[in-house]
Amino acid sequence: MISTTQTTTHVVLVDDHLLFRKGMVELVNGFAGYQVVGEASNGREFVQQLSPQNLPDILLLDISMPIMDGFETARWMEQRYPEVKILALSMHNDEETILKMLKAGVNGYVLKNADPEELQAALQAIDQEGTYYSSHVTQVLYNNLVRKKEVQVELNEREVEFLKLACTELPYKSFSPLLQVHPRVVEGIREGLFKKLNVTSRVGLVIYAIKHGIYTIE
Numbered sequence: 001m002i003s004t005t006q007t008t009t010h011v012v013l014v015d016d017h018l019l020f021r022k023g024m025v026e027l028v029n030g031f032a033g034y035q036v037v038g039e040a041s042n043g044r045e046f047v048q049q050l051s052p053q054n055l056p057d058i059l060l061l062d063i064s065m066p067i068m069d070g071f072e073t074a075r076w077m078e079q080r081y082p083e084v085k086i087l088a089l090s091m092h093n094d095e096e097t098i099l100k101m102l103k104a105g106v107n108g109y110v111l112k113n114a115d116p117e118e119l120q121a122a123l124q125a126i127d128q129e130g131t132y133y134s135s136h137v138t139q140v141l142y143n144n145l146v147r148k149k150e151v152q153v154e155l156n157e158r159e160v161e162f163l164k165l166a167c168t169e170l171p172y173k174s175f176s177p178l179l180q181v182h183p184r185v186v187e188g189i190r191e192g193l194f195k196k197l198n199v200t201s202r203v204g205l206v207i208y209a210i211k212h213g214i215y216t217i218e
Contacts, residue, residue: 009127012038014046014073015062015089020112024060024089031120043068047076055084058126063090063101071104078105078201083171085126095140102141105201108132130169131203141207153196160214162189166205167215 011028013036015021025036037056040046042065059077063070074086086106090097091113098109108131110122118134125132133141155163158179165175172190176183194200197208209215 007033008035009033009058009123010035010037010056011058011060011123012036012040012046012056013060014040014043014065014070015060016041016065017062027116027119028060028123031123034123042066043070043073043076046073050081052081055081057085058123059084059086061086061088061106063088063092063097071100074101074104074106075200082202085130087122087126087132093136095143098137098140099144102137102203103200105203107203109134109137131206155196159189159193159196162186162193163205163209163214166202167209 011034013021013024013028015024018041021039021041025039028034028036038046038049038054040049044067046059047068061070061073068076070088070090074088077084077086082105085108087108087110088101088106089110089112090101091111092098093111101109108122108126110119110132122132122134158181161179162175165178170178172186173183175186179186179189181189190205193205197204199205199208206215
């Protein structure tokens with residue numbers, strides 16, 4: 001992982017299959033404006049390489065890996081470096097796996113057998129808009145939401161403002177001056193919302209905010 005120009009989107013690939021990983025490196029490096037700046041064979045190897053000074057813009061993350069899998073790695077990143085966008089790569093298209101990864105904090109989900117054009121589109125969407133949901137993933141989210149019992153949750157003004165900010169590109173550390181509270185209070189609001197809304201990641205907060213009209217996509 002090295003620092004290059006700001007006009008290039010830095011990508012790190014974590015996958016335990018060496019041949020697949022090398023092919024993906026060549027593919028991503030062939031996309032204009034994208035550069036693979038690091039590789040790892042599992043989550044533990046990746047986090048050991050990581051520091052605040054060499055964070056990638058996007059993490060391409062496999063799910064099924066030994067030692068530290070994609071679920072653990074996504075949760076680890078969401079807790080420590082939520083500003084890093086995560087695009088999950090998997091052969092699994094079942095609802096349980098997709099929902100589990102989204103709840104862990106990933107920003108998008110692409111199947112390993114997808115066309116290169118879809119991978120490029122996913123990278124661009126995450127880079128520019130923050131998320132990428134294919135039609136299949138969108139349907140999984142919809143099915144999950146309509147099945148859940150509607151529970152009335154009372155939110156105070158500060159929690160509503162927090163949810164609106166969570167739907168932006170701003171990192172959590174930028175919320176403090178906007179909410180006019182101490183950074184520790186921001187952490188408290190976030191953890192309180194996780195429990196109150198029964199979610200475990202920023203993606204869950206965003207889904208709730210959009211579903212309940214707190215944040216509107218224009």
